[in-house]
Amino acid sequence: MQIYLPIAEVSVNAFLLLGLGGLVGVLSGMFGVGGGFLMTPLLFFIGIPPAVAVATEANQIVASSFSGVLAHFKRKTVDLRMGTVLLIGGLIGAGLGVYVFNILKAMGQVDLLVKLCYVLFLGIIGGLMFFESLNAIRNTKKGKPPPRKKHNWIHGLPFKMRFRTSGLYISVIPPVLVGISVGVLAAIMGVGGGFIMVPAMIYLLGMPTKVVVGTSLFQIIFVTAFTTMLHATTNYTVDVMLAVLLLVGGVIGAQVGTRIGVKMKAEQLRILLAIMVLAVCGKLALDLLLQPAELYSLGAAGH
Amino acid sequence: MRFLALIAFWIFTATALLAEDVVLGMSSDQVSINTNFDGSEILIFGAIKREEPIPSGKPIEVIVTVSGPSEPVTVRRKEKKLGIWVNTDAVEVDEAPSFYAIATSTLLGLSLRDTEDLRHRISIPRAIRSVGAPMNIENAAAFTEALIRIKKATDQYQLVEGAVKVDEQTLFRTAVQLPAALTEGNYKTRIFLTRDGEVISNHETSIYVRKVGLERWLYRLSRDNALLYGLMSLAIAIAAGWGASAVFSIFRR
Numbered sequence: 001m002q003i004y005l006p007i008a009e010v011s012v013n014a015f016l017l018l019g020l021g022g023l024v025g026v027l028s029g030m031f032g033v034g035g036g037f038l039m040t041p042l043l044f045f046i047g048i049p050p051a052v053a054v055a056t057e058a059n060q061i062v063a064s065s066f067s068g069v070l071a072h073f074k075r076k077t078v079d080l081r082m083g084t085v086l087l088i089g090g091l092i093g094a095g096l097g098v099y100v101f102n103i104l105k106a107m108g109q110v111d112l113l114v115k116l117c118y119v120l121f122l123g124i125i126g127g128l129m130f131f132e133s134l135n136a137i138r139n140t141k142k143g144k145p146p147p148r149k150k151h152n153w154i155h156g157l158p159f160k161m162r163f164r165t166s167g168l169y170i171s172v173i174p175p176v177l178v179g180i181s182v183g184v185l186a187a188i189m190g191v192g193g194g195f196i197m198v199p200a201m202i203y204l205l206g207m208p209t210k211v212v213v214g215t216s217l218f219q220i221i222f223v224t225a226f227t228t229m230l231h232a233t234t235n236y237t238v239d240v241m242l243a244v245l246l247l248v249g250g251v252i253g254a255q256v257g258t259r260i261g262v263k264m265k266a267e268q269l270r271i272l273l274a275i276m277v278l279a280v281c282g283k284l285a286l287d288l289l290l291q292p293a294e295l296y297s298l299g300a301a302g303h
Numbered sequence: 304m305r306f307l308a309l310i311a312f313w314i315f316t317a318t319a320l321l322a323e324d325v326v327l328g329m330s331s332d333q334v335s336i337n338t339n340f341d342g343s344e345i346l347i348f349g350a351i352k353r354e355e356p357i358p359s360g361k362p363i364e365v366i367v368t369v370s371g372p373s374e375p376v377t378v379r380r381k382e383k384k385l386g387i388w389v390n391t392d393a394v395e396v397d398e399a400p401s402f403y404a405i406a407t408s409t410l411l412g413l414s415l416r417d418t419e420d421l422r423h424r425i426s427i428p429r430a431i432r433s434v435g436a437p438m439n440i441e442n443a444a445a446f447t448e449a450l451i452r453i454k455k456a457t458d459q460y461q462l463v464e465g466a467v468k469v470d471e472q473t474l475f476r477t478a479v480q481l482p483a484a485l486t487e488g489n490y491k492t493r494i495f496l497t498r499d500g501e502v503i504s505n506h507e508t509s510i511y512v513r514k515v516g517l518e519r520w521l522y523r524l525s526r527d528n529a530l531l532y533g534l535m536s537l538a539i540a541i542a543a544g545w546g547a548s549a550v551f552s553i554f555r556r
Contacts, residue, residue, distance in 0.1 A: 001339070002339060002340075002341040002483065003338060003339060004336055004337070004338060004339065004340040004341070004483070004518060006514060006517075006518040006519075006521045006522045006525075007521070007522065007525055009484060009485070009486055010483065010484040011340060011341050011342070011483030011484060047484075059536045059537070059540055060540070062537060062540040062541065062544070063539075063540035063541070063543045063544040064544065065544070066540065066541050066544030066545065066548075067543070067544035067545070067547045067548050068544075070544070070545065070548035071548060071551075074552070112387075112389050112390065225537055228533060228536060228537060228540075229530075229533045229534075229537070231533075232525070232529050232530075232532055232533030232536060233529040233530055233533055236525050236526060236529060238525070238532070238533065238536050240521060240525075240532070240535065240536045240539065241338075241521065243536060243539070243540065244539060244543070247539075247540055247543045247544070248543065251543050251544050251546070251547030251548070252547055252551075254544075254547070255547055255548060255551040287388075288387040288388060289386065289387060289388075290388075291383070291388065292381060292388060294449075294452075294453065295380055295381045295382075295449075296378055296379065296380050296381075296445075296446065296449030296450075296452075296453065297378070297379050297381070297390070297453075298376055298377070298378055298379075298450060298453055298454075299376070299377045299378075299379060
């Protein structure tokens with residue numbers, strides 16, 4: 001069934017969109033990532049104009065994250081306090097990110113920067129997570145106890161706060177900084193930033209994996225809602241028809257994903273996310289390295 | 304009715320000046336884009352009106368063009384720099400129609416002389432206006448060629464030679480396929496009669512392409528009241544998220 005999208009001004013298959021939404025929704029619920037880093041390239045691929053894809057994707061992430069976070073609330077796996085601290089950083093970061101984005105746009109080459117950002121961050125994060133979780137799985141098989149949490153420099157900072165749900169007593173400075181840097185990257189790369197946030201929470205802040213997913217989703221809702229409003233009022237690129245189709249699939253997928261996620265071991269969850277992140281990274285790297293079939297591309301004038 | 308009478312009057316007065324003229328019909332002069340719009344086909348047909356017998360010599364040829372609203376387009380070229388492919392040069396094409404279709408009764412080269420093409424801007428390269436590339440770019444023509452190539456690949460530009468059927472040098476008909484990815488606007492439709500490569504008569508009309516119903520309402524809201532539109536999008540997202548969660552928790556029990 002073909003459907004005409006009023007803002008994107010293209011006609012696409014409705015079931016294809018529902019399917020894509022569902023697939024990305026499952027991943028979103030499982031890993032606590034918004035799924036934007038997967039969905040946005042997929043939307044480009046089926047012929048949605050990039051500006052519309054990025055803006056609409058933000059709107060869809062709001063829905064799937066909200067659906068996911070409700071499931072996590074029931075399990076009490078959301079650290080509201082940590083989420084709020086991260087969110088404050090995230091909104092500051094998103095504001096900064098939009099500013100940086102506009103400067104880069106004026107200089108040209110913003111596409112390239114976005115792609116390089118993706119390859120760099122996805123590569124580093126995916127690689128680190130992959131090897132870490134591989135080691136963790138090996139250790140459990142050998143029967144070794146997991147290494148005790150070490151006290152590092154993070155524990156020496158001031159403004160300490162107790163995060164009961166995460167079982168942490170740390171300074172608010174690192175979470176705020178994580179929030180800011182994720183916010184900046186999210187605005188530049190046009191994603192919720194969950195795939196950066198989740199590893200940062202696990203490895204930098206030392207939060208338990210189960211709490212990380214819910215908390216990340218909680219924070220993503222607000223950052224992407226902010227981005228959606230920004231796109232809708234400045235670029236007029238949010239296609240609500242496209243968003244509805246994606247999010248119907250997405251919210252159902254997110255519910256399924258959350259249930260799968262709860263049944264899986266933390267290490268397995270992390271290694272799967274790592275593999276996925278590395279796969280997307282590899283695809284983007286190839287795009288940059290191999291000669292494209294069409295060297296020319298069209299764009300609206302004035303950019 | 305008054306409109307038709309006007310056309311009839313115009314045809315009458317015009318034929319006084321021209322030996323051969325077009326009387327045009329169309330299956331529809333309006334294309335409505337609704338939710339399940341998936342492209343459209345427009346039938347363009349008509350007759351050639353004459354006061355005198357058919358002139359001897361070369362037969363009459365018919366060219367039909369349909370062009371969408373024009374807009375400036377930036378064409379970028381990728382080059383390998385430091386091992387990766389990046390956009391380097393860019394050329395701005397001042398005016399390129401969003402859609403352009405030509406249907407002819409024989410090969411375009413046979414039915415139209417270059418000077419006439421230049422005057423009426425009929426062929427695809429002539430329909431695009433590019434004032435000039437920046438001085439530092441060599442081979443600027445490659446950019447316009449690339450624009451045509453990319454647009455042709457998605458059927459946004461079409462050249463269908465031999466698609467106009469002409470009977471007895473008097474009746475003609477053709478069908479123009481409008482793709483699903485269509486933008487709003489007035490689509491200028493032109494019919495040229497040529498003999499021996501010379502344009503002997505032309506006729507111009509418009510096809511109105513409009514979004515209707517929900518499509519129109521959403522599009523207008525997103526432009527006229529962006530804040531409300533944004534809030535509505537968010538409200539739908541939150542409601543859908545909550546709804547799915549509620550439905551699933553019922554299933555769990």
